[in-house]
Each structure stands twice: as structure tokens, then as C-alpha cells.
Amino acid sequence: MLTITQALYDQIVAHARKDHPDEACGVVAGPAGSDRPERFIPMLNAAMSPTFYEFDSGDLLRLYRELDDRDEDPVVIYHSHTATEAYPSRTDISYANEPGAHYVLVSTADTDGLGEFQFRSYRIVDGEVTEEEVKVVQAY
Template sequence: MLTITRALHDQIVAHAREDHPDEACGVVAGPAGTGRPERFIPMLNAARSPTFYEFDSGDLLKLYREMDDRDEEPVVVYHSHTATEAYPSRTDVSYAGEPGAHYVLVSTADTDGAGPFQFRSFRIVDGEITEEDVRIVDAY
């Protein structure tokens, strides 16, 4: 189960709304070993595409160095789908390189960026997708 604060949930949804019709992407980092998402890090979709997202390699390297310096890890890796449901595509699965992360998808399809949005979380390990419950809390 992914437990996430309302504030982080709302930031992810706002990012998806802002970048629509292109896919939005980012990370929520947390203290290493806790599994607790805390620090919202919106990223630029280097592909600038409504059907694909890609982290800029330089930005990603900088992010991982920063997380390492802060003793953090990527707890949530998120992106939006602008034309399909919030479910990992084959491409999403092939890029899922963080077996400990929650992969959150927000669908802005059929909303013109206005909402309401699907917000779903998955674990993706060795190509296997498992949907998990999302619990939104006011604070940890």
C-alpha cells in the first residue's frame, strides 16, 4: 500500500494538470529505508510528448546525486497518461528500474486537464505489475 499525504497527492495531480496535454513526470523522495514519500520533485519531460515521458539524463543524474547526499531514495516515481487510463504501458514497465518504488500514474484522459483524475499506484518488479491501494492522509 502507498500511504501519501494529501499535499503530495495534490502536487502530483497539479503537475499532471499543468503539463497536460503532455505527460508530466517526477519523483517523490523519502529518507532511505523508510518507504515514506516526503519531498516532491517535479521533473521536465524531456520528450515533451502527450504519449511518452523521459527524464532528462543530466537532470536524473543530478537528482540521484542530490538524493544520495541527503540519504534519500525514490519512494514514488510518477507520470501522467494523457490519452489512456492510469495503468502502466509496456514502455513504462520496461523503464521501471526501481524495484522498491511505487509507480504512480495519473490519467488526465477525457478531462481536458480539468479533472477528476485517476490516481493509481503500482509495484513493478521484474516486468510484473501489481496494483496497490493508495491511502491519502493529512500527515504522517
């Protein structure tokens, strides 16, 4: 289960809406080994595409150096889908290389008639996708 604060949830959704119609992407870092997302890190979608996201290689290198320096892990890796439901695509699955991370997808498309977006979380390990519950809390 992903437990995330309302503030972080709101920041991820706001980023997805701001970048629409392009996909938004980013990371929420937390203390190494804690599985507790704490620090919101919006990233630039280097692909600048409504159907694909890609972290800039230089930005990604800087991010991982910063995570190492701060003794943090990428607890949440998020991106948006602008025209489809919040479910990992084949490309998303192939690029999922952090087995300990929660992969959050936000859909900014109204694909199910339930509202403007969906916020869903998955574990992706060795190509296998498992949806998990999302618990939004005011504070940890």
C-alpha cells in the same frame, strides 16, 4: 500500500494537469529505507510528448546525486497519461528499474466517466505489475 499525504497527492495531480496535454513526470523522495514519500520533485519531460515521458539524463544524474547526498530514496516515481487510463504501458514497464518504488500514474483523460483524472499506484518488479491501494492522509 502507498501512504501519501494529501499535500503530495495534490502536488502530483496539479503537475499532471499543468503539463497536459504532455505527460508530466517526477519523483517523491523520502528517507532511505523508510517507504515514506516526503519531498516532491517535479521533473521536466525531456520528450515533451503527450504519449511518452523521459527524464533528461543530466537532470536524472543530478537527482540521484542529490538523493545520495540527502540519504534519500525515490519512494514514488510518477507520470501522467493524457489520453489513456492510469495503467503502466509496455514502455513504462520496460523502464521501471526501481524495484522498491511506488509507480504512480495519473490519468488526465476522462476514460471511465468518473471524473477528470485517476490516481493509481503500482509496484513493478521484473516486468510484473501489481496494483496497490493508495491511502491519502493529512500527515504522517
